[in-house]
Amino acid sequence: MAQTHKQKRLSAWSTPVLLILILLVFTLLVTMLGDKSLARMAAQTMIRVTFVVGLWVFVGNSGVVSFGHAGYMAIGAYCSAWLTLKPQMKGLFLPDLWPFLANAEWHVLPAAVVSGLLAAFVALVSGAAILRLTGIAASIATFAFLAIVYTVYSSWEGVTGATSSVVGLARYADQWVTFGWASVTVLAAAWYASSASGLALRASREDEVAASASGINMYRHRLISLVVSAFFTGVAGALFGHSLGVLNPSSFYLGVTFITLAMLVVGGIGSLTGAVTGVLVLSIMIESLVRMERGVEFGETTLALPTGAQEILIGVIMILVLILRPAGLTGGRELRLRIGGR
Amino acid sequence: MSKLGVYDVAVRYGKVPALTDVTLTIEEGERLFISGPNGAGKSSLLKAICGAVATSHGRIEVDGDLLTGRTPEAIARLGLTMVPEGRDIFGTLTVEENLRVGTGIRRDKSAVENDIEEVYENFAILGERRHANAGALSGGQQQMLAIGRGLMTNPKLMLVDEPSLGLAPNIVDQVYETLVNLQKDRGLTLIIVEQSSARAARVGGRMVLLRGGSVVGDGDAKKFAESDVLNEAYFGTDKAEASS
Amino acid sequence: MNAIPQLFFDAMSLGGIYAMAALGIALIFGVMNLVNFAHGEYIAFCVFALIVPSTDAVAVMFLGKAPAIVLIPILLSIGAAVAVASEFFVFRHMRNATPVAMMISSFALGFVIQNSLLAVYGSRPKAISLWPELNTPVSIVGASVPLLQIIVILTTLAVVVTLALLLKKTKIGLEMRAAAENFTMARLLGVKANVVITGAFALSGALAAAVAMIMATQTGVADIRMGGQIMLVAFIATVIGGLGSLPGAVAAGFLIGAASVILQGFLPLEARPFRDAFLYTLVIVSLLLRPQGLFASNSAKPRV
Numbered sequence: 001m002a003q004t005h006k007q008k009r010l011s012a013w014s015t016p017v018l019l020i021l022i023l024l025v026f027t028l029l030v031t032m033l034g035d036k037s038l039a040r041m042a043a044q045t046m047i048r049v050t051f052v053v054g055l056w057v058f059v060g061n062s063g064v065v066s067f068g069h070a071g072y073m074a075i076g077a078y079c080s081a082w083l084t085l086k087p088q089m090k091g092l093f094l095p096d097l098w099p100f101l102a103n104a105e106w107h108v109l110p111a112a113v114v115s116g117l118l119a120a121f122v123a124l125v126s127g128a129a130i131l132r133l134t135g136i137a138a139s140i141a142t143f144a145f146l147a148i149v150y151t152v153y154s155s156w157e158g159v160t161g162a163t164s165s166v167v168g169l170a171r172y173a174d175q176w177v178t179f180g181w182a183s184v185t186v187l188a189a190a191w192y193a194s195s196a197s198g199l200a201l202r203a204s205r206e207d208e209v210a211a212s213a214s215g216i217n218m219y220r221h222r223l224i225s226l227v228v229s230a231f232f233t234g235v236a237g238a239l240f241g242h243s244l245g246v247l248n249p250s251s252f253y254l255g256v257t258f259i260t261l262a263m264l265v266v267g268g269i270g271s272l273t274g275a276v277t278g279v280l281v282l283s284i285m286i287e288s289l290v291r292m293e294r295g296v297e298f299g300e301t302t303l304a305l306p307t308g309a310q311e312i313l314i315g316v317i318m319i320l321v322l323i324l325r326p327a328g329l330t331g332g333r334e335l336r337l338r339i340g341g342r
Numbered sequence: 343m344s345k346l347g348v349y350d351v352a353v354r355y356g357k358v359p360a361l362t363d364v365t366l367t368i369e370e371g372e373r374l375f376i377s378g379p380n381g382a383g384k385s386s387l388l389k390a391i392c393g394a395v396a397t398s399h400g401r402i403e404v405d406g407d408l409l410t411g412r413t414p415e416a417i418a419r420l421g422l423t424m425v426p427e428g429r430d431i432f433g434t435l436t437v438e439e440n441l442r443v444g445t446g447i448r449r450d451k452s453a454v455e456n457d458i459e460e461v462y463e464n465f466a467i468l469g470e471r472r473h474a475n476a477g478a479l480s481g482g483q484q485q486m487l488a489i490g491r492g493l494m495t496n497p498k499l500m501l502v503d504e505p506s507l508g509l510a511p512n513i514v515d516q517v518y519e520t521l522v523n524l525q526k527d528r529g530l531t532l533i534i535v536e537q538s539s540a541r542a543a544r545v546g547g548r549m550v551l552l553r554g555g556s557v558v559g560d561g562d563a564k565k566f567a568e569s570d571v572l573n574e575a576y577f578g579t580d581k582a583e584a585s586s
Numbered sequence: 587m588n589a590i591p592q593l594f595f596d597a598m599s600l601g602g603i604y605a606m607a608a609l610g611i612a613l614i615f616g617v618m619n620l621v622n623f624a625h626g627e628y629i630a631f632c633v634f635a636l637i638v639p640s641t642d643a644v645a646v647m648f649l650g651k652a653p654a655i656v657l658i659p660i661l662l663s664i665g666a667a668v669a670v671a672s673e674f675f676v677f678r679h680m681r682n683a684t685p686v687a688m689m690i691s692s693f694a695l696g697f698v699i700q701n702s703l704l705a706v707y708g709s710r711p712k713a714i715s716l717w718p719e720l721n722t723p724v725s726i727v728g729a730s731v732p733l734l735q736i737i738v739i740l741t742t743l744a745v746v747v748t749l750a751l752l753l754k755k756t757k758i759g760l761e762m763r764a765a766a767e768n769f770t771m772a773r774l775l776g777v778k779a780n781v782v783i784t785g786a787f788a789l790s791g792a793l794a795a796a797v798a799m800i801m802a803t804q805t806g807v808a809d810i811r812m813g814g815q816i817m818l819v820a821f822i823a824t825v826i827g828g829l830g831s832l833p834g835a836v837a838a839g840f841l842i843g844a845a846s847v848i849l850q851g852f853l854p855l856e857a858r859p860f861r862d863a864f865l866y867t868l869v870i871v872s873l874l875l876r877p878q879g880l881f882a883s884n885s886a887k888p889r890v
Binding site (some may be wrong): 021063065067129130132133134135136137139141143144145148151152155156162254258260261265278306307308309311312314315316318319322323 | 676679680683684685687691693694695698701704705707708709711814820822829859860862867869870873877
Binding site (some may be wrong): 392394413414415417423434443444445446491495524 | 696757761764765767768770771772773775776777778779789
């Protein structure tokens, strides 16, 4: 017997639930088994889940590869710093902030939400222009956007501290706070993907001509998905700052762009499950490689990988996946329970 | 041994089948028209023969040499050339450069200059505009150029996909006249995709009728034009057999 | 004052570097629709090939010690070899992949090259001295211009002319142009795909090496990050020029060189640090106005 419509819907909703359970198990395991540094790694991983799943909302649904999301991350990160840092600190290090921001001393949660909203707003404005382009031209324009954000944030001395780091952020983003945001992001991504807008967008990704002939306004849905997507990458930026306690524009440039795209590609751009899988697989791999770079003791001798070995290996893996399994580890499939039917 | 043999060939684009179990052979020096409604698989058959699309099943042989697994450039070296639908001339190259692109595979380099002059004799307008950008030529001139370009590879077997597409009737006559003369002079084997059976009948030759990716008729083009097999092939549901 | 000729030489020499780098990217895109993000790292690789591998702050010249007559051809070959190798190991296996997948893998390849350099040479920028005598100023039309600027401008012209001759007059050049316009049709006429693609990568790599020599001489620094910066600008030049159009890439390279020199010269002082932001905004604007590129004809089919 085939599944009924209702059963199909339930089955679709099992995807985010299962993914969140996996994230929960991961966080629990790491917290119980590991030391402080592993707990930090768990928090970093959950931030990456928030970022990559946020990125997936746009890339996975629209099929347009974005190099610009690290820019939205930077916007979120600095916004949260502006809102939550102690006014004395801001007066000292960021003297040119507008009075409203200079005196702000917000609670971290509304600050994170507003940071996401600011990123979403910038996405609305930048996307309104960039998304008029299609295909490779659109991707290139996102690259230019990233470069713009990076240039502005690493030069605006009195507002962002330019290339010197902003310090003193409250380090509240531990593995549980970040797990909470990662879960919210996964739910929102699943919700968006099954919404009318998400469905229309994926239809247009398969066949632009047919979709526009059937009256789908591709531009509008792309813009909607970019705004939703930027909100969560902005939040990921805020969490990032409050996990390390330090902000620097170079944290939000080519390095993070590369690693997050790698996660998306390795996991599989086609599915939400792919986005989460990619983050978990590569994060575990990165952590082990980082430990090996620090050196592993074999009796008397310490063997260490040279600096950069981690990135080299990740890059090689990414290329191999692109060649051997272009649809990623998950092959574009979702993890889901079959409810009813057979 | 046939010049070209196509045996049980199938082609699919993703899950969509374009050709299913097509078998036909053509002898050296023959002229074969391939006809059939849109979507019958005419272009797919030509593309499969010249290696532009992969076959999912079956064998294609030229002079007994198996083509399966060969790249288009390797197939071109076996003396097979394609004049594609829409002509696909290189618009940013000059007329003469277009003619030279395919000469890289020839052993008889010394004959190249001679052959270019011969093309210019056959197609006077190409000679006049030899240094013009090919993109500036008219449709009919581009068709001439595409044929000339194919000839420059010194082929034994020439595939021509819908030479009449988008051309005025008097130009089409001219194109066919040239093709027939070339065939006589060079002993070419010709395969031509042609929608119009009347046209094929006038030029004369054998005709194979495709429908839904299969061969549904094979015989003299004139007989097709007289019978209503064609109508059935275009509109009917039954398999039509031509009495040849 | 001689500000105008000075600006002119600055713009021409900067534009020349951009134009050469953009040509390298446009060549590959034209032939196989690959947006090659690794191109900047070919440049960095060639710069580091000049010095002895070590993580010390002070660079010891290795290849860089060789006389120019030996150094130039060797470095050009190194550039070509790196590019050809990357095609052989990565892109050859992606012939049926989408342009987006190829673009991402070139991004990954760039990262691999960059981090390999990092592992061997360390992350600190190193002072190098390649042909330092070329930085001595000479006086031309009242402007004091480093000899190198003149050489850069002449080199660019020479490279562009050589490339044009190569493409126009040789068999492989003809095949490359045909393949760039319609790859399938070229193959149907017997043009060997692998030969053309390998040829394009070799040329592209050699162009990267030429840029590397100029940048090494001009800046006197070997920096892991230098590839990324030049790549971004060159890339933008390629897009503005109309992806795949070689004359467009050259023209856009000079245009961007001029635009950044002019912005640098005329922006108010407090806005100067943001020069690149203005530049990239101009890029987005130009993409929006003409997605097919500033220098592509309107009738040209969109390649992007």
